[in-house]
Amino acid sequence: MTGSLRVVAMLAMLGVFSAVQAETVYVAERIRIGLRAEMDEASPVVKTVETGAALEVVERLEKLVRVRDSQGTEGWIEARYLSPEPPARLQLTRLQEDLAKSRTQAAEAQAQLKKAQSALAEQAEKIKELEKNAADRPAPAPAAPVVIKAPPPVTPDAANTGFSFSYPWLGISFAMLVIGFAAGVRWLRESIRKRSGGMYLRV
Structure with a gap:
């Protein structure tokens, strides 16, 4: 297909493009995949994205999706490489990070509790010492x-x-x-x- 025919074909297909609301999809279980400048497979790759990359859907056309990454780069990618949910590996990594964060917070809370208990015990010991000194003091x-x-x-x-x-x-x-x-x-x-x-x- 020559360049002029490709342009005509794309103009003819503009009527079937449907505008989509802001939608976020993720690159599925695939190491790397390229974003192409045009819908044609022979179109040059403008950027390579990796598994778990969050992409904003700009428009959809049958098996192809036009997306935009966090840096603003736009390109076409096959819909079968996208998923509405993060990959299982990415979800597992996030869960592990959340678990590590929760454990750190729990350790900090435990340390603060021990510190408060130590301060309370110290105050109680001071009160006992004052009471003992008052009891041992001779009457006038x-x-x-x-x-x-x-x-x-x-x-x-x-x-x-x-x-x-x-x-x-x-x-x-x-x-x-x-x-x-x-x-x-x-x-x-x-x-x-x-x-x-x-x-x-x-x-």
Whole structure:
């Protein structure tokens, strides 16, 4: 077929070409295949594609398909070399890659979990140490009792007559002396007990 007849034949076949929507196909189980510039098998190869290459369908004509690759190169290829799904080998490779990625993510999550558990255990140990230190800390010594003596009331008779012996006042003074002595003995016993490790010394 001469070149002019080929052009006429192609123009005549334009009426049977049907526009197709964007469709992606893959090179089937074949090592390499060429994209031809024209539908004729004698047409030069514009590019060679390999198994698993994703191609966009531009138009279809019976057993031939015009495709476009990711770089924008267009050419004709036989439909029997194309598949709507990636080849099994390519799918297996992708599955293996996804599996390896999932395992990596699982290992990272496990490492983060162990790190969090270690930090939690460290915080718990610090809390136990603080509680132990608080329990071992000695209690502060009690303050010595302070006895405030009220001045005796001044009566008109005492002011006029000077010193006057009073039995009630003597009883109050003696009671305050006994209370102060008892408080001092108690404070002394507590001090001796703490110094001797909790043992009482009879005084």
